[in-house]
Amino acid sequence: MTSDILVVGGGPAGLAAGTEAASNGLSVLVVDERTTLGGQIFKQPGVGFRVTDANALGHDFVRGRTLIEAAERSGAMLMTRTTVVAIRGTEVVLVTDDVEARTVKARRVIVAPGAHDRPVVFPGWTLPGVITAGGAQSLVKTQRVLPGHAIAFAGSGPLALAFPAQLRGYGANVTVVLEAGPPPGLRDVSRLARAARGNVRLLRDAVSYRARLLRDRVPLRYRRIVVRAEGTDRVERVVHAAVDDAWRPLEGTEEVVEADTLCVGYGFVPSVEALRLARCEFGYDEDLGGPVVIRDGWLRTTVDGISAAGDGAGVRGSYAAIDEGRLAALGAAADLGAISGDVGRRRASPLHRRLARREAFRRALRRLHAVGPGVYELAERGTVVCRCEELTAEELDHAIATSADINAIKAVSRVAMGMCQGRNCQRHVAASIARRHGGSIGSLPVATPRMPLRPVAIGAVADASIEDGGYFTRGE
Amino acid sequence: MASKRADVHHVLPAGGWLGREELAQPLPPTTDVLIVGGGLAGTAVAYYLAREGIDTVLVERGELNREASGTNAGSFHFQIAIHQLTAAETENVRDRLSTEVRLHAEAAHVWKGLERELDGLLDLHFTGGLMVAETATELRLLHDKRVIEEEAGLEIEILEGDALRGFAPYLAEDLLGASFCPDEGHANPALAAPLFALRAVQAGAVIRTNAEVTAIELAADGGSGRFVVTTAAGRIRAHRLVNAAGAWASQLASQLGLVLPLRSEGLHLNVTEPREHVLEPMVQHIGRRLTLKQTANHSFIIGGGWPSRPESPPRRHSTRWESMAGNVAVAMRVVPLLANVRVVRTWSGVMAFTDDLAPVVGESSRVPGYHTLVATTGFTLSPLLARLLAETMASGRNTIPPMFSVDRPPERVPAT
16 A cells, blocks of 8 residues: 555644645545544544534534544545554554554655653552543543542643643532642743733633632642552542652642542653654653654654654644644655645745744743653552553562663563553653663663554464565575 | 463562672673673573682673573474474484484473572473474474484474364364474573573672673783783683673674684564463474464463564664564464464564574684583573583583584585
């Protein structure tokens, strides 16, 4: 199978990229692993639900529908339930429904995989009733189900206000909202005001979320972090404490709140597995979610033919993601000669301008939400760190004592070798290595990226027609 | 399902693993024996030498156990494999096979006692091993090899028809037969070399990591050691040297102008999610590249010699989609229930292949004091060969079969 452009991910960036590329006459394939398009933010109601009043579902739902419908009209081929399992240059292996594998040769690949919740390990994080903000959002958006009866929210970032407010809107009982960062001060407000141009919508949203929590008398506690979830078979209590600027808990400040659900949302981290496997070069910026792929002005990575757009290339939110998707598509269209360089530059210039304003706004918010290293130091000796392999912090520390090399640590402890392929524990492991042996999380080499990018059924990938490679030939 | 936890990974050996700080201490200036290579071969020789009271230092380029020793699938291969059989027409090769199978039987014996000897868990499982045949020709090969194997003292049974079905109901119904060797099984490759290393240090050996050898010179005066070795961790003089550098042994040997009959190849492996335990023995194929087993944490490991893609260092070899698709297809052909089991990871390892597939063990006659220990089926054979080499070095009496000699004439090496 071939295509001019393959877009990986059908969220804001991917949909915008697919639409833009197709409107320039290129053949486009957009793939997404979910059953519906829209990504996490524009997640559509699940099978069996019918939307009778789109406006009742809120502003984001309408934005999402508009984007999806534009992509459907654009002529791009849209494939859901399709996962990228391997990538080498612009050759990509896709698996649909875990039954059928196919290889796509594209001239350009735009990787827009989005982001997932920043995984945070603390005592009790594996108890039933602890749920990530992203997971809780999926429940609400696709199934109209609230995650629990008495919900405590702990996190940081714009979502720490938005999500509890949205939950309140659905009638949930939110018992407390813990924001690890400081409350906005006068200087923050003036900084935000200076960066407000082009970002009014974002500001208005933030103000309305805060108003909602105030009106509903939901306690909003700044500079506090969850240190422990307690309960016998599920969450019954949440213990939280005041933190310093590095998000390290201050002694003697612990408080307990009753809750049957703890929703955790310390921001998002880019889903970088495909870009890593493709061998793109990376930098590190914890404020953008950690590993950030290196790109040029057209969002091209360091690997020929591969561009990256949206939160998967650094978490900046859905408005920026849409502009980035279009920008990446314009760059690819110009590279492939579908439009002239001049036309590309002309169309890109308003996008660049808008993205610059978003960036200014993001920087203005930075003091409030900069992630403190303390969030990676909450595990106690017996806390399970790698839930796939049931490995505790103490057992991990024994492995880390033998080596600073993540690959060696994996081999001796089996950490990060299970079903989640390290997505849940690798940040904690990296922080533990840095703490023991020096250095920073961002400067440590990462584990060797390996296929498949998602677990994939043997029946789907088995190909009996492939010649036995044999180890007695000299390979390639 | 019960816990997925493979407990061996959570039980520390008495004394705990070697610490990174200890492995980074300065190199001593002199030693009797210097071992180059911190894989299974090197750490095992270090252990057996130190136990004999011999002054031993081991230097490793990177971290311990990171190459073939730690990245192979951990299988014990005692039955003759297809690649050995295809050349079995001549009497000469038949003798060699017979010698090797005798060695395999001895290796089985060493592995069986290893957990007790090293006082630690190795995730040892003597589950037996099946080698399946799909065609009439392959079935005939099974019978042929059994003759050699039994002569050499390896217990082998051929199962066909209902007997095979009853013994291994998970196998595809149309397989014609299988040979079963009860001694085969597997150990955990992540644990074997680290445990040898730990016990070697406790017995008095010195081990240093991140100590890549950059030069080896022969000193004019042998006073404090004839080998003058420069490493990334400093310089050391040794009376005797053991090249246990695996896939990089040829490169190392060339520093003194020696040519070893070795090349290196990258292998691709697959591991699945854990599933209900159904597969007791290891499963191989007499005619196709396959090793398949279910580990203590219930994952299936699928390998057998499919190539990985070479990369320029320091990148590790990358795994190949084609190897995964082809390898799991053979596995599913043999054990159909694998169809709905998911692959979660692939990995690769680089291993040494001797051109005639026999190990290279012993002292060089051209450079006295220079020893090698490299084997193609290195995981299976290294503990035994390390013991033989250490005994020879300690006693001066050579117990190593001459056909494994580092000096063996080049005409033994078939053209590739």
